[in-house]
Amino acid sequence: MLTREQKATDYEALFRVLTECYPVAGILKRRGIDMDALKEKHRSPVIDSEDDLAFCRAVQDVFSEFKEPAAYPDGHQRYLSHLLLFEPARYYSYRKMYKAFMDGAWENADREAFRPWIEALEHENSKKFYDQFEPETVQYEFWYKGQAPADSLRDEKKDVVFGDRSVPNVYCRVLPGNNLYIYVDSLDMMRIAGDREIIFEFYRQHPECDNLILDFRRNGGGATDYWSFLLVGPTLEEDLQYETCMGFPVNELNREYFEASFNHGKAIGDPDGEIRPISELPDMPEVHREDLEQLTHFWMEKNVVKADKEHPLRAGKIWALVSDLVYSSSEGFAAFCKSTGWATLVGSRTGGDGIGETPLHAVLPESGLVMRYSGEYGFNADGTSNAECGTQPDIECSADLALAVCLNRIYEDGKEK
Amino acid sequence: MLTREQRIKDYEYLWKVLNSCFPVREVMKHVGLDWKEIEEKCRPGVENAADDLEFCKAVNRVFEEFGHFSHSNLLNARMFENYKKMMNSFVNGEMEIGADPEGLRPWADIFNHEKSEQFYSRFDSTEGAGRDFYRKGEAPEKPVTAAHEQAKAEEGPFVYGAMLPGRVAYFRIPSLSAERIPIDRPVFFDFYEKYRSCSDMILDFRGNGGGATSYWSKLIVEPIIPEPLTVVSYMLYCDSEYNRDFVKYGFSEEVGEFRGEKHPIEDLKKEPGLPKLSDDYLIQPTNYYKAFEEYKPDPEHRFTVENGIWMLTDKRVYSSSEGFAYFCRSTGFAKLVGETTGGDGVGITPFHAMLPESGLIIRYSGEMGLNPDGSSNPECRTVPDIECDPALALAVCLAAIAARES
Numbered sequence: 001m002l003t004r005e006q007k008a009t010d011y012e013a014l015f016r017v018l019t020e021c022y023p024v025a026g027i028l029k030r031r032g033i034d035m036d037a038l039k040e041k042h043r044s045p046v047i048d049s050e051d052d053l054a055f056c057r058a059v060q061d062v063f064s065e066f067k068e069p070a071a072y073p074d075g076h077q078r079y080l081s082h083l084l085l086f087e088p089a090r091y092y093s094y095r096k097m098y099k100a101f102m103d104g105a106w107e108n109a110d111r112e113a114f115r116p117w118i119e120a121l122e123h124e125n126s127k128k129f130y131d132q133f134e135p136e137t138v139q140y141e142f143w144y145k146g147q148a149p150a151d152s153l154r155d156e157k158k159d160v161v162f163g164d165r166s167v168p169n170v171y172c173r174v175l176p177g178n179n180l181y182i183y184v185d186s187l188d189m190m191r192i193a194g195d196r197e198i199i200f201e202f203y204r205q206h207p208e209c210d211n212l213i214l215d216f217r218r219n220g221g222g223a224t225d226y227w228s229f230l231l232v233g234p235t236l237e238e239d240l241q242y243e244t245c246m247g248f249p250v251n252e253l254n255r256e257y258f259e260a261s262f263n264h265g266k267a268i269g270d271p272d273g274e275i276r277p278i279s280e281l282p283d284m285p286e287v288h289r290e291d292l293e294q295l296t297h298f299w300m301e302k303n304v305v306k307a308d309k310e311h312p313l314r315a316g317k318i319w320a321l322v323s324d325l326v327y328s329s330s331e332g333f334a335a336f337c338k339s340t341g342w343a344t345l346v347g348s349r350t351g352g353d354g355i356g357e358t359p360l361h362a363v364l365p366e367s368g369l370v371m372r373y374s375g376e377y378g379f380n381a382d383g384t385s386n387a388e389c390g391t392q393p394d395i396e397c398s399a400d401l402a403l404a405v406c407l408n409r410i411y412e413d414g415k416e417k
Numbered sequence: 418m419l420t421r422e423q424r425i426k427d428y429e430y431l432w433k434v435l436n437s438c439f440p441v442r443e444v445m446k447h448v449g450l451d452w453k454e455i456e457e458k459c460r461p462g463v464e465n466a467a468d469d470l471e472f473c474k475a476v477n478r479v480f481e482e483f484g485h486f487s488h489s490n491l492l493n494a495r496m497f498e499n500y501k502k503m504m505n506s507f508v509n510g511e512m513e514i515g516a517d518p519e520g521l522r523p524w525a526d527i528f529n530h531e532k533s534e535q536f537y538s539r540f541d542s543t544e545g546a547g548r549d550f551y552r553k554g555e556a557p558e559k560p561v562t563a564a565h566e567q568a569k570a571e572e573g574p575f576v577y578g579a580m581l582p583g584r585v586a587y588f589r590i591p592s593l594s595a596e597r598i599p600i601d602r603p604v605f606f607d608f609y610e611k612y613r614s615c616s617d618m619i620l621d622f623r624g625n626g627g628g629a630t631s632y633w634s635k636l637i638v639e640p641i642i643p644e645p646l647t648v649v650s651y652m653l654y655c656d657s658e659y660n661r662d663f664v665k666y667g668f669s670e671e672v673g674e675f676r677g678e679k680h681p682i683e684d685l686k687k688e689p690g691l692p693k694l695s696d697d698y699l700i701q702p703t704n705y706y707k708a709f710e711e712y713k714p715d716p717e718h719r720f721t722v723e724n725g726i727w728m729l730t731d732k733r734v735y736s737s738s739e740g741f742a743y744f745c746r747s748t749g750f751a752k753l754v755g756e757t758t759g760g761d762g763v764g765i766t767p768f769h770a771m772l773p774e775s776g777l778i779i780r781y782s783g784e785m786g787l788n789p790d791g792s793s794n795p796e797c798r799t800v801p802d803i804e805c806d807p808a809l810a811l812a813v814c815l816a817a818i819a820a821r822e823s
Contacts, residue, residue, distance in 0.1 A: 073808075171809055171812065173812060173813075173815075173816035173819070174816065174819050174820075174823070175582070175583075175812070175815040175816060175819050176581065176582050176583025176585055176815055176818055176819045176822065177582030177583055179582060181812050181815075181816070183809060183812060215812070217808075218808060400589075400623075400624075401577055401589060403811050403812065404577065404579055404581065404587050404589065404621075404811065405579070407579075407581040407582055407587075407815075408579035408580065408581055408587075410581075410582055411579075411580050411581050411582045414582065
């Protein structure tokens with residue numbers, strides 16, 4: 001069992017990550033959240049917790065302060081900028097998932113790139129600490145092994161993040177007029193291979209359409225590869241390049257990661273590197289100056305979506321339906337549509353935090369509890385924070401009306417021709 | 418403050434009313450709700466309540482245990498005020514009901530007892546009270562609605578109508594609230610006038626928990642049907658001293674919502690075409706009302722649907738919204754696409770009763786309606802023709818239309 005001193009050490013480490021590596025200080029300020037006050041409020045419940053279980057629950061109460069009001073149908077809870085404390089169910093599920101990635105389950109991905117993530121999950125302290133707890137609980141719950149009440153146990157078939165993988169993830173149909181519709185429930189990386197068969201077969205049967213409608217309204221994310229390979233690539237005549245801009249605070253905790261990931265392994269400051277000081281950030285009209293105070297550097301990422309000429313789809317016009325549940329790499333898709341004009345967005349303002357790299361893992365040193373957070377601050381084209389503001393659709397309407405509104409626009413546009 | 422004896426008297430009265438008037442006791446057993454157990458489970462809370470607030474909460478627990486099955490509620494102060502206002506405005510002719518306002522006389526009368534007025538005036542009736550009881554000024558603030566909820570509420574007309582490719586007319590109808598009828602009417606009628614006809618029509622009722630039957634009969638059905646239509650439905654009820662006025666007015670040839678005939682329950686088995694009628698249904702009710710709903714074409718606002726009409730459903734489709742699902746199913750007016758509905762839509766306005774000592778008012782469906790196949794509507798609800806994830810219902814429906822066209 002952790003001692004009071006160990007808990008205090010972890011508490012300091014947690015707040016060090018939250019204040020020095022998690023680049024949302026400006027957003028928190030606008031939301032009226034004071035990090036110092038939070039630290040004070042939760043110190044005693046965490047440090048004076050009676051046992052390891054109470055400690056975990058008290059730490060989780062800290063994370064709860066960052067909850068966002070998005071209502072996912074499966075009860076999934078969203079926290080600002082991908083912040084999350086891994087409860088046992090998610091801890092084991094992520095370990096399994098990253099192991100599968102290392103074994104090649106995420107095809108075409110660079111396996112070595114997953115190493116820092118799996119190393120955090122396989123930290124000796126983490127393995128030992130999580131071993132005390134029931135592994136198959138429902139989302140966000142901690143219970144000692146053998147003590148979880150029945151209603152806290154999860155159906156083992158269901159992945160804690162992506163749900164029941166026996167339920168189809170995509171639904172492709174022809175709608176009246178020569179219009180194609182594809183509903184994509186998630187961008188689950190484990191389903192890229194299976195869904196590719198379904199989607200490419202659909203393109204093969206319907207290689208040309210007047211309109212393609214992509215329904216992302218319940219899509220909370222997964223992998224960028226999903227949408228770039230399966231949805232965008234086949235519609236392109238040639239490769240499509242676009243840039244995304246993200247800022248971050250560099251310090252001794254994360255310097256190595258940023259240099260390896262964004263700077264070709266070169267030291268920050270090396271003129272051949274791509275990381276630039278924040279003072280050189282291009283002008284964007286709506287930038288929050290106060291947010292820049294926490295950021296020391298930025299990176300302009302150059303992305304390319306490759307044209308897939310083997311599985312072509314000729315679509316006259318492309319539409320994407322979105323809602324406030326669109327988040328993470330699904331948000332990355334919305335931001336891509338908006339900045340490149342590849343698709344017209346219809347629905348309500350999205351959930352955000354889709355500009356940036358895979359969220360980082362951090363291990364609390366004494367317990368081994370693993371947490372996750374976005375290490376970057378993604379800028380929308382106008383300079384606003386993508387995590388805070390999401391993406392504004394081209395045609396704004398209540399999300400539950402988005403398909404009807406989109407089709408009505410297609411109908412009206414067709415009349416004018 | 419009520420004495421222990423008064424509380425016990427009210428509790429016993431409550432169960433007398435339920436047993437002799439609320440005709441779903443046996444059906445509720447099918448869904449695992451045993452009244453005897455619930456009565457015993459909730460009794461100590463009533464007997465030992467420290468004050469009137471605790472008493473209300475203890476009585477409320479009965480209805481929570483019921484899962485509010487078949488419109489069953491204990492009205493709290495907020496609901497009391499709302500219903501009182503609504504029932505009086507129906508009877509005074511201030512709000513459209515589409516039926517003879519006199520038929521709702523007992524509904525208005527029950528709210529005008531001094532005892533109820535006095536008792537309820539001690540509790541908080543603000544929005545934040547939800548379905549619960551609070552001392553005055555102690556209800557939580559109304560929770561901030563999510564941004565899109567807010568947008569929806571401020572959208573102006575509640576209803577959304579649009580023409581889609583393939584000349585498919587689409588209407589999203591999120592509520593059948595009687596108050597919305599005059600506001601929403603022009604949305605339908607202007608659309609009908611502008612387009613005159615369509616290939617298919619989709620009526621999106623997902624999330625629609627009900628309101629007034631006349632909303633759908635006047636704004637949707639009557640402009641579309643070419644000929645008068647009569648729908649037969651069966652409503653099983655208990656004839657009891659505790660609901661006498663409601664039965665008299667509600668199931669009345671002259672002022673009731675539907676024309677119809679009262680029959681003893683034994684005769685129900687002789688009615689044709691009810692293969693799923695269960696013997697259990699006949700244990701508690703004493704009678705049934707064979708109702709004839711009549712729909713006449715509206716000659717002034719015509720709209721032609723050339724191919725098919727479709728209703729999108731989910732489990733929130735309830736009450737008079739479920740009544741529309743029943744109408745579609747029994748007449749073939751529309752095909753249903755989506756999720757099994759919430760049920761309890763075959764009947765008239767739910768009944769009320771007042772507990773004599775406190776003045777607390779309960780609400781419950783005074784009848785159990787049957788589906789066209791004879792199964793219980795509150796129990797079995799309506800299973801769509803095409804079942805699917807309700808979030809996909811519009812796409813599934815449009816795909817079915819496109820598949821037919823090709």
